[in-house]
Amino acid sequence: MNKKLFRLLIIALIAFGLSFEVSGQKLEKYYTHRTQEGGDLYFLYPNTDFKNSDDHSEFAFDITYRPGTDSTFFNFTYLTPQPAQADSILLSAGDNRAAGHAQKLYVDFKKKRWVHRYSADIDYQELAAVLGSTEPPTITIFTAEKPLTFVVKRGTWKKYHAALEKIFYIISENAEAESR
DSSP: OHHHHHHHHHHHHHHHHHHHHHHSOOGGGTEEEEEETTEEEEEEEEEEEEEOTTTOOEEEEEEEEOTTSSEEEEEEEEEESSOOOEEEEEEEETTEEEEEEOEEEEEEEETTEEEEEEEEEEEHHHHHHHHTSSSOOEEEEEESSOOEEEBOOHHHHHHHHHHHHHHHHHHHHHHHHHHO
């Protein structure tokens, strides 16, 4: 009887451990971290979840951050039916705001859409506050013609937000350890 109970206990423990691994988020899908001369470097992989419901244009962004600096490289691409040169970008969620001047990297035309690629230096603390919000952020590109507003579905944001919380925690803990 003891052997049978022991086997059941082992099987239950293995199943319990596997359930955590299966349900846990794989953060390597969302970011990479490299240690280099001069400090750590974090790269958040592109997020393509944001859309503009007015003209069905698409928006994607990626983030590069080196702790110890005040700003991030917030790189973004948006696809529109008409050319729309960006001047600046605003990210907002609840009372949190993060903004930056848009610097053009390139403009191209593919598959009946204008592809605009820009970069903006955005304050890390402000960006972390917006992206750390449980409220889905709104991203606005200011152009000469009109602002383009991109939104994300609440359920999609909830999943991405859970990963971002962990990533921002890792960044802050590693930066704190590095400063000691």
